Structure formats: C-alpha cells, structure tokens
Amino acid sequence: MKKTVAEILAYVALWAVVSSLAYASDPSPLQDFCVAVNDSKAAVFVNGKFCQDPKMATANDFFFSGLNIPSNTSNKLGFMVNLVTVDQIGGLNTLGLSIARLDFAPYGLDPPHTHPRASEILAVVEGSLYVGFVTSNPDNRLISKVLYKGDVFVFPVGLIHFQLNVGNTPAVAIAALSSQNPGVITIANAVFGSKPPISVDVLTKAFQVDKNVVNYLQAQF
Template sequence: MEGGQIVVAISLLALAFSFATASDPNHLQDFCRAINDAHNSVFVNGRFCNDPKLDEAEDFFFSGLNMPGKTSNQLGLKVTPAIVEQIPGLNTPGISLARIDFAPNGLNPPHTHPHATEILVVLEGTLYVGFVTSSPDDRHISKVLNPGDVFIFPISLVHFQFNIGNTNAVAFAGLSTQNPGVITIPNAVFGSKPPINPDVLAKAFHLDNNVVKHLQSRFWKNNN
C-alpha cells in the first residue's frame, strides 16, 4: 500500500473510532423540560421541550420513593421508576432512578436496559445479583449483596436481582439515561403479542412444543 493510501486508511479508522467513542455533546441550555404539547415547542432528545422560562420547581420534583412498593404479585417485585415520564425536568440531563422492592424470594427477572448502565445500591435485605457478558463468552458474573453494597450492570447486558433473604429487600438503581428502556426476557420470548412461533422457541431452547405452548399461555407481568 502506498504512503498516501496508508494515511487515508489511518484517517478513516481514526474518524470511525471518534464516532464510536464520542459522548453526547454538551448542552447548549440548562435544561429542556419535557412536555406533551407540540405547539410552540422544540423537539429535543425524543421529547418536546417547554420554554425554560416557564419551568417551575414541580417540573424537577418527584415524591414517593420513601413508600414501599406492593410486591403481592407472582414475581414478588415492584419497581417504582423516577424517569422522564415522572420528572419532566429529566429530559436531557441523562440520568434516572428507580426504587426496587422485593418480597422474600422476590425476583427481578433477567432483563436488559438497552439505553443505560445501571448502578444498584442495597438498602435492606440480601440480594443475589448478576449479569451475563456478550457472546461468545456468555460469562455469568454474580455477587451476593448486603445493605450498603453497590453493584454495576453494564449497558444492555442481561441481568437480574433475586431476594435470597427471609425478609423484604429494598434497593435503589441509578441509570445513565433519562429513559433506560427495559426488555424483560421471559416477557419478550414467551409473552410477545402476537406470539413467536412455538417451533422457533422449541428449537432455540431445546424444548418440546407443548412445553413452549404452556409457557406462552402463562401470564407474564412486566414489573420493570
């Protein structure tokens, strides 16, 4: 390869790397409170924005994370989010929060947040948590957490939390986006509407078709 071609190739690789690693640009205003009215507003970061001069304290406020969530469901779990839907002022800052309540034996089933890394801190109880790395390794990394312990779930990786104690457990999760999104694996695989062809799932999971159909008939509740 001639010298000029090498320079061009290196320049293109450097440019591609810069696109792949670039962070979000700096904000050009303090905040951009989300609204549902498209009239006389600006569309930023997936939301229409209010005129900042009209924003008030309530736009940046949410109350209730001190209240235990109801865990009387099949998973023994309640996630109380504080994301842009609950706090309009979260539009553009790039953070959000959730309270997670677990009954004894309660489970936050394997799921992913396609838009966010999660940091979890345990306030009460004992949680067994873990995530699985990308293929081809598919390595399971797990840990038992006690009050005051912190654990990280990298962006988009499948992860879970399970209350292995005999008492209720409470944790708070911080997320690196205003709207982390969630894909709960059991819901997505066996509870999609319309359902995935059982032949596909039977082959993918090495199961009998009748087992797949039974799983698809179950009520999958999304608590995330």
C-alpha cells in the same frame, strides 16, 4: 508540498478515528436544561420531547416525591419497581439519567431482563440480594455476587441481569440508570409472551425442548 502515500493513509486513519469518537455518545446539551412539556407550540423538540422555555422552569420541573413509599409486591414474582424517568420529571430531558426504587418480598425476584439504552448502578438499602449479569456471546459468562445493605453493583448496558432477594425479610434497592428513558425487555415475557406468539417450531429448536414444554410456558404469559 506533495504528501506520501503513508502520510495520506495516516490522515485517513486519523479522520476515521475522530469521526467514530464524534458519534460514540449523545451530543452535548447546548443549554443548561430542556424541561420536557406536552406542548406542540414549544419552540424546540429534543429527544422526543418538546422543550419548555428555560425562563419558565421552576423547582417542580426537577422534582419527584414518593420513592420513600414501598411498592406492592404481592404478585407472582414478589417484586415491584417504581421507575422515575423523563415522563415523571420533565427536567430529566437531555440529561441521560433516571432512577428507580426496587422492592422485593422475601425471596422475590426481578427476573432476567435488559435495558437497551442504559447501564445501571444499584445500591442495596435494606436486606440482601443475589445479583448478576451475563456477558455477550460467545462466552455467556455469569458475573454474580450477594449484596448486603450499603453494597453497590453495576450492570453494563444491554446485558441480561437480575436481582433475587435471598433473605426472609423484605429488601429494598435504589438504582440509577444512564438514560432518561432506559427501556426494559423482560426475557421470559418477550420470548414466551409476545403478541402474536413466536412460532412453537422456533422456540422448540432454540431451547431444545419438547413442544409441550413451550406450549406450557407460553400459557403462563
């Protein structure tokens, strides 16, 4: 039976939608887990890691100890993060998860940054944090809030975000991220601390400031 042009177009449109959905996320795992090991003789290579034979997995492949230990925040930012990814827990491989402890000195700052491969959900354990993220162009709208113990906030994947301790006591937060290797790009470090440095001509025009200002900022990194 011949199909009309409208029917053919409808089939094409449906195929395009289904195809786009099929590639919209990571493929589903084909086994319960895929513990990452540094063994080139392992049989399967998944997400940049070799997989251990599942029959050899033990509880330690899914275990990490130490998020109860405060990090040293005696630095310029008054901030330190202890990030637990697939490199610390081999069992995270293919699961799309990681976790972090964030420690803040009084008025410490986790500076504006992005996670190119993960959304983040953050829960405040102690203290109070001013947090926020900026929407993409052209709006660049700041969405922010002060969080207290027990509060939770979400940072969408890829968007610039930050956390600032607004109290005079230390603050602690726990963050979960939707990638086994979320990555991080700290904006100031990337722009003013790249190696080799970005041309001063580029930065003066981008930020609309004097070259001396750019030279000063680059010297800080």
